[in-house]
Amino acid sequence: MMSFFREGKLVAVIIGILAAYLLFHISPIVTTMNFNGAKQLGAVLQSFGATILTISMITIFYDLLMKSRQAKATKKTLEEAIDKKFESLNSLKASGIESAYEVFPEEDVGTLFVEAQEEITIVQTWIPEDLSLASSISKALLGGCTINVYLVKPGCYASKQRSKEIYEGSITFENEVSNYTHTSIIRLRQAVNQNPYKENLKFYFYEGTPTMAIYSADGVSFVGLYFRNKNSKSAAHFKVGSPTSYFGKTIKSHIKAIKTEATLVPDDYEYKSQQYD
Known part of the structure:
Protein backbone atom coordinates (compact mmCIF):
# COMPACT_ATOMS: atom_id res chain seq x y z
CA MET A 1 0.00 0.00 0.00
CA PHE A 86 25.84 -10.43 18.84
CA GLU A 87 25.52 -9.59 22.52
CA SER A 88 26.68 -13.06 23.53
CA LEU A 89 29.62 -12.88 21.11
CA ASN A 90 30.66 -9.50 22.48
CA SER A 91 30.45 -10.95 25.98
CA LEU A 92 32.81 -13.77 24.98
CA LYS A 93 35.28 -11.33 23.45
CA ALA A 94 35.15 -9.15 26.54
CA SER A 95 36.08 -12.21 28.61
CA GLY A 96 39.15 -12.68 26.42
CA ILE A 97 38.04 -15.39 24.00
CA GLU A 98 38.83 -14.39 20.41
CA SER A 99 38.39 -17.63 18.47
CA ALA A 100 37.20 -21.20 18.89
CA TYR A 101 38.44 -24.34 17.12
CA GLU A 102 37.05 -27.84 16.79
CA VAL A 103 40.52 -29.38 17.19
CA PHE A 104 44.02 -28.25 18.15
CA PRO A 105 45.00 -25.28 15.89
CA GLU A 106 48.49 -26.60 15.19
CA GLU A 107 49.46 -24.04 12.56
CA ASP A 108 48.35 -21.06 14.65
CA VAL A 109 50.19 -22.30 17.74
CA GLY A 110 53.31 -22.97 15.67
CA THR A 111 53.20 -19.40 14.33
CA LEU A 112 52.73 -18.04 17.86
CA PHE A 113 55.85 -19.90 19.03
CA VAL A 114 58.03 -18.92 16.07
CA GLU A 115 57.12 -15.22 16.46
CA ALA A 116 57.32 -15.22 20.28
CA GLN A 117 59.54 -12.61 21.91
CA GLU A 118 59.41 -13.76 25.53
CA GLU A 119 58.77 -16.93 27.50
CA ILE A 120 56.75 -19.80 26.05
CA THR A 121 54.74 -21.95 28.44
CA ILE A 122 53.19 -25.33 27.69
CA VAL A 123 50.96 -27.15 30.17
CA GLN A 124 49.94 -30.65 29.09
CA THR A 125 49.70 -34.29 30.08
CA TRP A 126 51.95 -35.13 27.15
CA ILE A 127 52.67 -33.73 23.68
CA PRO A 128 51.41 -36.07 20.92
CA GLU A 129 54.09 -37.24 18.49
CA ASP A 130 52.05 -36.37 15.41
CA LEU A 131 52.14 -32.66 16.25
CA SER A 132 54.85 -30.74 14.39
CA LEU A 133 55.58 -28.43 17.32
CA ALA A 134 59.18 -29.64 17.63
CA SER A 135 60.20 -27.50 14.64
CA SER A 136 58.44 -24.41 16.03
CA ILE A 137 60.00 -24.96 19.45
CA SER A 138 63.48 -25.22 17.92
CA LYS A 139 62.95 -21.97 15.97
CA ALA A 140 61.68 -20.24 19.10
CA LEU A 141 64.86 -21.24 20.94
CA LEU A 142 66.95 -19.74 18.15
CA GLY A 143 64.89 -16.57 18.53
CA GLY A 144 65.96 -16.26 22.16
CA CYS A 145 62.88 -17.64 23.91
CA THR A 146 62.86 -19.65 27.10
CA ILE A 147 60.44 -22.57 26.86
CA ASN A 148 58.97 -24.20 29.96
CA VAL A 149 56.98 -27.38 29.49
CA TYR A 150 54.84 -28.64 32.38
CA LEU A 151 53.70 -32.26 32.09
CA VAL A 152 51.70 -34.45 34.45
CA LYS A 153 54.12 -36.56 36.49
CA PRO A 154 54.29 -40.12 35.13
CA GLY A 155 52.83 -42.68 37.49
CA CYS A 156 50.89 -40.23 39.64
CA TYR A 157 47.18 -40.70 40.28
CA ALA A 158 46.17 -37.94 37.84
CA SER A 159 48.25 -39.51 35.06
CA LYS A 160 46.71 -42.95 35.59
CA GLN A 161 43.22 -41.52 35.84
CA ARG A 162 43.62 -39.56 32.61
CA SER A 163 44.89 -42.72 30.92
CA LYS A 164 41.76 -44.57 32.02
CA GLU A 165 39.54 -41.75 30.76
CA ILE A 166 41.09 -41.77 27.30
CA TYR A 167 41.06 -45.53 26.95
CA GLU A 168 37.50 -46.07 28.10
CA GLY A 169 38.42 -46.91 31.67
CA SER A 170 40.47 -49.97 30.84
CA ILE A 171 42.89 -50.82 33.68
CA THR A 172 45.16 -52.45 31.11
CA PHE A 173 46.11 -49.05 29.71
CA GLU A 174 46.45 -47.07 32.94
CA ASN A 175 50.14 -46.35 32.21
CA GLU A 176 49.68 -45.19 28.60
CA VAL A 177 49.72 -41.48 29.49
CA SER A 178 52.84 -42.01 31.61
CA ASN A 179 54.58 -43.64 28.66
CA TYR A 180 53.52 -40.85 26.31
CA THR A 181 54.76 -38.22 28.77
CA HIS A 182 58.17 -39.88 28.82
CA THR A 183 58.22 -40.12 25.03
CA SER A 184 57.40 -36.40 24.73
CA ILE A 185 60.45 -35.42 26.76
CA ILE A 186 62.84 -37.73 24.91
CA ARG A 187 61.53 -36.76 21.46
CA LEU A 188 61.63 -32.99 22.04
CA ARG A 189 65.10 -33.13 23.57
CA GLN A 190 66.34 -35.07 20.58
CA ALA A 191 64.71 -32.56 18.21
CA VAL A 192 66.68 -29.64 19.71
CA ASN A 193 69.86 -31.56 20.50
CA GLN A 194 71.88 -29.59 17.92
CA ASN A 195 70.32 -26.27 18.87
CA PRO A 196 72.87 -23.95 20.56
CA TYR A 197 70.14 -22.75 22.95
CA LYS A 198 68.78 -26.18 23.87
CA GLU A 199 69.38 -25.50 27.59
CA ASN A 200 66.53 -22.96 27.42
CA LEU A 201 64.05 -25.80 26.90
CA LYS A 202 63.09 -27.07 30.35
CA PHE A 203 60.65 -29.75 31.45
CA TYR A 204 58.77 -29.92 34.72
CA PHE A 205 56.49 -32.48 36.34
CA TYR A 206 53.40 -31.50 38.27
CA GLU A 207 50.88 -33.63 40.15
CA GLY A 208 47.29 -32.61 39.78
CA THR A 209 44.15 -33.01 37.73
CA PRO A 210 44.84 -31.75 34.19
CA THR A 211 42.06 -29.22 33.72
CA MET A 212 43.15 -27.78 30.38
CA ALA A 213 45.98 -27.90 27.87
CA ILE A 214 47.73 -24.54 27.53
CA TYR A 215 50.08 -23.19 24.85
CA SER A 216 51.01 -19.64 25.84
CA ALA A 217 53.38 -16.91 24.62
CA ASP A 218 53.49 -13.11 24.73
CA GLY A 219 50.14 -12.83 26.49
CA VAL A 220 48.31 -15.04 23.99
CA SER A 221 47.09 -18.51 24.97
CA PHE A 222 45.56 -21.41 23.09
CA VAL A 223 43.59 -23.54 25.53
CA GLY A 224 42.35 -27.07 24.94
CA LEU A 225 39.72 -29.01 26.85
CA TYR A 226 39.99 -32.54 28.24
CA PHE A 227 37.14 -34.91 27.49
CA ARG A 228 36.73 -38.59 28.18
CA ASN A 229 37.70 -41.02 25.40
CA LYS A 230 39.50 -38.25 23.52
CA ASN A 231 42.94 -36.66 23.83
CA SER A 232 43.16 -32.88 23.96
CA LYS A 233 44.49 -32.37 20.41
CA SER A 234 41.27 -33.86 19.05
CA ALA A 235 39.05 -31.77 21.31
CA ALA A 236 37.81 -28.19 21.24
CA HIS A 237 40.26 -25.31 21.72
CA PHE A 238 39.87 -21.57 22.06
CA LYS A 239 42.19 -18.60 21.78
CA VAL A 240 42.55 -16.07 24.59
CA GLY A 241 44.12 -12.93 23.19
CA SER A 242 44.21 -10.62 26.21
CA PRO A 243 46.25 -11.40 29.35
CA THR A 244 44.23 -8.81 31.30
CA SER A 245 40.83 -10.32 30.45
CA TYR A 246 38.96 -12.66 32.79
CA PHE A 247 40.19 -15.82 31.06
CA GLY A 248 43.64 -14.33 30.57
CA LYS A 249 43.99 -13.71 34.30
CA THR A 250 42.57 -17.15 35.13
CA ILE A 251 45.08 -18.88 32.87
CA LYS A 252 47.94 -16.86 34.32
CA SER A 253 46.86 -17.77 37.85
CA HIS A 254 46.55 -21.45 36.89
CA ILE A 255 50.06 -21.52 35.40
CA LYS A 256 51.47 -19.73 38.44
CA ALA A 257 49.98 -22.36 40.77
CA ILE A 258 51.46 -25.18 38.68
CA LYS A 259 54.88 -23.51 38.59
CA THR A 260 54.89 -23.24 42.38
CA GLU A 261 54.42 -26.99 42.84
CA ALA A 262 56.26 -28.32 39.77
CA THR A 263 59.63 -30.07 39.94
CA LEU A 264 62.36 -29.76 37.31
CA VAL A 265 62.99 -32.86 35.20
CA PRO A 266 66.76 -33.58 35.28
CA ASP A 267 68.75 -33.69 32.06
CA ASP A 268 69.63 -37.35 32.68
CA TYR A 269 66.01 -38.36 33.10
CA GLU A 270 65.43 -41.86 31.77
CA TYR A 271 62.47 -44.16 31.55
CA LYS A 272 62.24 -46.78 34.27
CA SER A 273 59.17 -48.91 34.62
CA GLN A 274 59.31 -48.82 38.41
CA GLN A 275 58.74 -45.07 38.23
CA TYR A 276 55.13 -45.83 37.38
CA ASP A 277 54.45 -48.45 40.05
Whole structure:
Protein backbone atom coordinates (compact mmCIF):
# COMPACT_ATOMS: atom_id res chain seq x y z
CA MET A 1 0.00 0.00 0.00
CA MET A 2 2.77 2.45 0.90
CA SER A 3 4.51 1.61 -2.36
CA PHE A 4 1.31 2.43 -4.27
CA PHE A 5 0.99 5.84 -2.63
CA ARG A 6 4.64 6.62 -3.23
CA GLU A 7 4.30 5.72 -6.91
CA GLY A 8 1.10 7.83 -7.14
CA LYS A 9 2.84 10.79 -5.51
CA LEU A 10 5.71 10.52 -7.96
CA VAL A 11 3.35 10.51 -10.94
CA ALA A 12 1.48 13.53 -9.55
CA VAL A 13 4.72 15.48 -9.08
CA ILE A 14 5.84 14.71 -12.64
CA ILE A 15 2.46 15.77 -14.03
CA GLY A 16 2.59 18.95 -11.94
CA ILE A 17 6.05 19.89 -13.26
CA LEU A 18 4.95 19.24 -16.86
CA ALA A 19 1.77 21.28 -16.32
CA ALA A 20 3.77 24.17 -14.87
CA TYR A 21 6.15 23.98 -17.83
CA LEU A 22 3.24 24.14 -20.31
CA LEU A 23 1.52 26.98 -18.44
CA PHE A 24 4.71 29.04 -18.41
CA HIS A 25 5.00 28.66 -22.18
CA ILE A 26 1.32 29.12 -22.95
CA SER A 27 0.77 32.24 -20.83
CA PRO A 28 2.86 34.59 -23.07
CA ILE A 29 0.97 33.34 -26.12
CA VAL A 30 -2.41 33.88 -24.46
CA THR A 31 -1.36 37.39 -23.42
CA THR A 32 -0.79 38.40 -27.07
CA MET A 33 -4.14 37.08 -28.30
CA ASN A 34 -6.75 39.56 -29.55
CA PHE A 35 -9.67 39.18 -27.14
CA ASN A 36 -10.84 40.93 -24.03
CA GLY A 37 -9.11 39.74 -20.88
CA ALA A 38 -6.24 38.06 -22.73
CA LYS A 39 -3.59 39.74 -20.63
CA GLN A 40 -5.40 38.93 -17.40
CA LEU A 41 -5.83 35.25 -18.41
CA GLY A 42 -2.15 35.01 -19.38
CA ALA A 43 -1.14 36.39 -16.00
CA VAL A 44 -3.46 33.94 -14.22
CA LEU A 45 -2.03 30.98 -16.18
CA GLN A 46 1.52 32.07 -15.38
CA SER A 47 0.67 32.47 -11.70
CA PHE A 48 -1.06 29.09 -11.65
CA GLY A 49 1.98 27.46 -13.26
CA ALA A 50 4.25 29.01 -10.64
CA THR A 51 1.99 27.70 -7.88
CA ILE A 52 1.99 24.17 -9.31
CA LEU A 53 5.79 24.23 -9.67
CA THR A 54 6.21 25.47 -6.10
CA ILE A 55 3.93 22.73 -4.74
CA SER A 56 5.81 20.08 -6.77
CA MET A 57 9.20 21.23 -5.48
CA ILE A 58 7.94 21.33 -1.88
CA THR A 59 6.59 17.80 -2.31
CA ILE A 60 9.96 16.59 -3.63
CA PHE A 61 11.94 18.15 -0.76
CA TYR A 62 9.46 16.87 1.82
CA ASP A 63 9.66 13.36 0.42
CA LEU A 64 13.47 13.45 0.49
CA LEU A 65 13.39 14.68 4.07
CA MET A 66 11.03 11.89 5.14
CA LYS A 67 13.15 9.28 3.37
CA SER A 68 16.24 10.59 5.15
CA ARG A 69 14.49 10.32 8.52
CA GLN A 70 13.20 6.88 7.65
CA ALA A 71 16.70 5.77 6.64
CA LYS A 72 18.09 6.98 9.97
CA ALA A 73 15.33 5.18 11.85
CA THR A 74 15.96 2.00 9.86
CA LYS A 75 19.69 2.25 10.52
CA LYS A 76 19.09 2.63 14.25
CA THR A 77 16.74 -0.37 14.26
CA LEU A 78 19.27 -2.50 12.40
CA GLU A 79 22.09 -1.47 14.73
CA GLU A 80 19.98 -2.37 17.76
CA ALA A 81 19.08 -5.74 16.22
CA ILE A 82 22.73 -6.49 15.39
CA ASP A 83 23.90 -5.48 18.86
CA LYS A 84 21.30 -7.74 20.43
CA LYS A 85 22.14 -10.59 18.07
CA PHE A 86 25.84 -10.43 18.84
CA GLU A 87 25.52 -9.59 22.52
CA SER A 88 26.68 -13.06 23.53
CA LEU A 89 29.62 -12.88 21.11
CA ASN A 90 30.66 -9.50 22.48
CA SER A 91 30.45 -10.95 25.98
CA LEU A 92 32.81 -13.77 24.98
CA LYS A 93 35.28 -11.33 23.45
CA ALA A 94 35.15 -9.15 26.54
CA SER A 95 36.08 -12.21 28.61
CA GLY A 96 39.15 -12.68 26.42
CA ILE A 97 38.04 -15.39 24.00
CA GLU A 98 38.83 -14.39 20.41
CA SER A 99 38.39 -17.63 18.47
CA ALA A 100 37.20 -21.20 18.89
CA TYR A 101 38.44 -24.34 17.12
CA GLU A 102 37.05 -27.84 16.79
CA VAL A 103 40.52 -29.38 17.19
CA PHE A 104 44.02 -28.25 18.15
CA PRO A 105 45.00 -25.28 15.89
CA GLU A 106 48.49 -26.60 15.19
CA GLU A 107 49.46 -24.04 12.56
CA ASP A 108 48.35 -21.06 14.65
CA VAL A 109 50.19 -22.30 17.74
CA GLY A 110 53.31 -22.97 15.67
CA THR A 111 53.20 -19.40 14.33
CA LEU A 112 52.73 -18.04 17.86
CA PHE A 113 55.85 -19.90 19.03
CA VAL A 114 58.03 -18.92 16.07
CA GLU A 115 57.12 -15.22 16.46
CA ALA A 116 57.32 -15.22 20.28
CA GLN A 117 59.54 -12.61 21.91
CA GLU A 118 59.41 -13.76 25.53
CA GLU A 119 58.77 -16.93 27.50
CA ILE A 120 56.75 -19.80 26.05
CA THR A 121 54.74 -21.95 28.44
CA ILE A 122 53.19 -25.33 27.69
CA VAL A 123 50.96 -27.15 30.17
CA GLN A 124 49.94 -30.65 29.09
CA THR A 125 49.70 -34.29 30.08
CA TRP A 126 51.95 -35.13 27.15
CA ILE A 127 52.67 -33.73 23.68
CA PRO A 128 51.41 -36.07 20.92
CA GLU A 129 54.09 -37.24 18.49
CA ASP A 130 52.05 -36.37 15.41
CA LEU A 131 52.14 -32.66 16.25
CA SER A 132 54.85 -30.74 14.39
CA LEU A 133 55.58 -28.43 17.32
CA ALA A 134 59.18 -29.64 17.63
CA SER A 135 60.20 -27.50 14.64
CA SER A 136 58.44 -24.41 16.03
CA ILE A 137 60.00 -24.96 19.45
CA SER A 138 63.48 -25.22 17.92
CA LYS A 139 62.95 -21.97 15.97
CA ALA A 140 61.68 -20.24 19.10
CA LEU A 141 64.86 -21.24 20.94
CA LEU A 142 66.95 -19.74 18.15
CA GLY A 143 64.89 -16.57 18.53
CA GLY A 144 65.96 -16.26 22.16
CA CYS A 145 62.88 -17.64 23.91
CA THR A 146 62.86 -19.65 27.10
CA ILE A 147 60.44 -22.57 26.86
CA ASN A 148 58.97 -24.20 29.96
CA VAL A 149 56.98 -27.38 29.49
CA TYR A 150 54.84 -28.64 32.38
CA LEU A 151 53.70 -32.26 32.09
CA VAL A 152 51.70 -34.45 34.45
CA LYS A 153 54.12 -36.56 36.49
CA PRO A 154 54.29 -40.12 35.13
CA GLY A 155 52.83 -42.68 37.49
CA CYS A 156 50.89 -40.23 39.64
CA TYR A 157 47.18 -40.70 40.28
CA ALA A 158 46.17 -37.94 37.84
CA SER A 159 48.25 -39.51 35.06
CA LYS A 160 46.71 -42.95 35.59
CA GLN A 161 43.22 -41.52 35.84
CA ARG A 162 43.62 -39.56 32.61
CA SER A 163 44.89 -42.72 30.92
CA LYS A 164 41.76 -44.57 32.02
CA GLU A 165 39.54 -41.75 30.76
CA ILE A 166 41.09 -41.77 27.30
CA TYR A 167 41.06 -45.53 26.95
CA GLU A 168 37.50 -46.07 28.10
CA GLY A 169 38.42 -46.91 31.67
CA SER A 170 40.47 -49.97 30.84
CA ILE A 171 42.89 -50.82 33.68
CA THR A 172 45.16 -52.45 31.11
CA PHE A 173 46.11 -49.05 29.71
CA GLU A 174 46.45 -47.07 32.94
CA ASN A 175 50.14 -46.35 32.21
CA GLU A 176 49.68 -45.19 28.60
CA VAL A 177 49.72 -41.48 29.49
CA SER A 178 52.84 -42.01 31.61
CA ASN A 179 54.58 -43.64 28.66
CA TYR A 180 53.52 -40.85 26.31
CA THR A 181 54.76 -38.22 28.77
CA HIS A 182 58.17 -39.88 28.82
CA THR A 183 58.22 -40.12 25.03
CA SER A 184 57.40 -36.40 24.73
CA ILE A 185 60.45 -35.42 26.76
CA ILE A 186 62.84 -37.73 24.91
CA ARG A 187 61.53 -36.76 21.46
CA LEU A 188 61.63 -32.99 22.04
CA ARG A 189 65.10 -33.13 23.57
CA GLN A 190 66.34 -35.07 20.58
CA ALA A 191 64.71 -32.56 18.21
CA VAL A 192 66.68 -29.64 19.71
CA ASN A 193 69.86 -31.56 20.50
CA GLN A 194 71.88 -29.59 17.92
CA ASN A 195 70.32 -26.27 18.87
CA PRO A 196 72.87 -23.95 20.56
CA TYR A 197 70.14 -22.75 22.95
CA LYS A 198 68.78 -26.18 23.87
CA GLU A 199 69.38 -25.50 27.59
CA ASN A 200 66.53 -22.96 27.42
CA LEU A 201 64.05 -25.80 26.90
CA LYS A 202 63.09 -27.07 30.35
CA PHE A 203 60.65 -29.75 31.45
CA TYR A 204 58.77 -29.92 34.72
CA PHE A 205 56.49 -32.48 36.34
CA TYR A 206 53.40 -31.50 38.27
CA GLU A 207 50.88 -33.63 40.15
CA GLY A 208 47.29 -32.61 39.78
CA THR A 209 44.15 -33.01 37.73
CA PRO A 210 44.84 -31.75 34.19
CA THR A 211 42.06 -29.22 33.72
CA MET A 212 43.15 -27.78 30.38
CA ALA A 213 45.98 -27.90 27.87
CA ILE A 214 47.73 -24.54 27.53
CA TYR A 215 50.08 -23.19 24.85
CA SER A 216 51.01 -19.64 25.84
CA ALA A 217 53.38 -16.91 24.62
CA ASP A 218 53.49 -13.11 24.73
CA GLY A 219 50.14 -12.83 26.49
CA VAL A 220 48.31 -15.04 23.99
CA SER A 221 47.09 -18.51 24.97
CA PHE A 222 45.56 -21.41 23.09
CA VAL A 223 43.59 -23.54 25.53
CA GLY A 224 42.35 -27.07 24.94
CA LEU A 225 39.72 -29.01 26.85
CA TYR A 226 39.99 -32.54 28.24
CA PHE A 227 37.14 -34.91 27.49
CA ARG A 228 36.73 -38.59 28.18
CA ASN A 229 37.70 -41.02 25.40
CA LYS A 230 39.50 -38.25 23.52
CA ASN A 231 42.94 -36.66 23.83
CA SER A 232 43.16 -32.88 23.96
CA LYS A 233 44.49 -32.37 20.41
CA SER A 234 41.27 -33.86 19.05
CA ALA A 235 39.05 -31.77 21.31
CA ALA A 236 37.81 -28.19 21.24
CA HIS A 237 40.26 -25.31 21.72
CA PHE A 238 39.87 -21.57 22.06
CA LYS A 239 42.19 -18.60 21.78
CA VAL A 240 42.55 -16.07 24.59
CA GLY A 241 44.12 -12.93 23.19
CA SER A 242 44.21 -10.62 26.21
CA PRO A 243 46.25 -11.40 29.35
CA THR A 244 44.23 -8.81 31.30
CA SER A 245 40.83 -10.32 30.45
CA TYR A 246 38.96 -12.66 32.79
CA PHE A 247 40.19 -15.82 31.06
CA GLY A 248 43.64 -14.33 30.57
CA LYS A 249 43.99 -13.71 34.30
CA THR A 250 42.57 -17.15 35.13
CA ILE A 251 45.08 -18.88 32.87
CA LYS A 252 47.94 -16.86 34.32
CA SER A 253 46.86 -17.77 37.85
CA HIS A 254 46.55 -21.45 36.89
CA ILE A 255 50.06 -21.52 35.40
CA LYS A 256 51.47 -19.73 38.44
CA ALA A 257 49.98 -22.36 40.77
CA ILE A 258 51.46 -25.18 38.68
CA LYS A 259 54.88 -23.51 38.59
CA THR A 260 54.89 -23.24 42.38
CA GLU A 261 54.42 -26.99 42.84
CA ALA A 262 56.26 -28.32 39.77
CA THR A 263 59.63 -30.07 39.94
CA LEU A 264 62.36 -29.76 37.31
CA VAL A 265 62.99 -32.86 35.20
CA PRO A 266 66.76 -33.58 35.28
CA ASP A 267 68.75 -33.69 32.06
CA ASP A 268 69.63 -37.35 32.68
CA TYR A 269 66.01 -38.36 33.10
CA GLU A 270 65.43 -41.86 31.77
CA TYR A 271 62.47 -44.16 31.55
CA LYS A 272 62.24 -46.78 34.27
CA SER A 273 59.17 -48.91 34.62
CA GLN A 274 59.31 -48.82 38.41
CA GLN A 275 58.74 -45.07 38.23
CA TYR A 276 55.13 -45.83 37.38
CA ASP A 277 54.45 -48.45 40.05
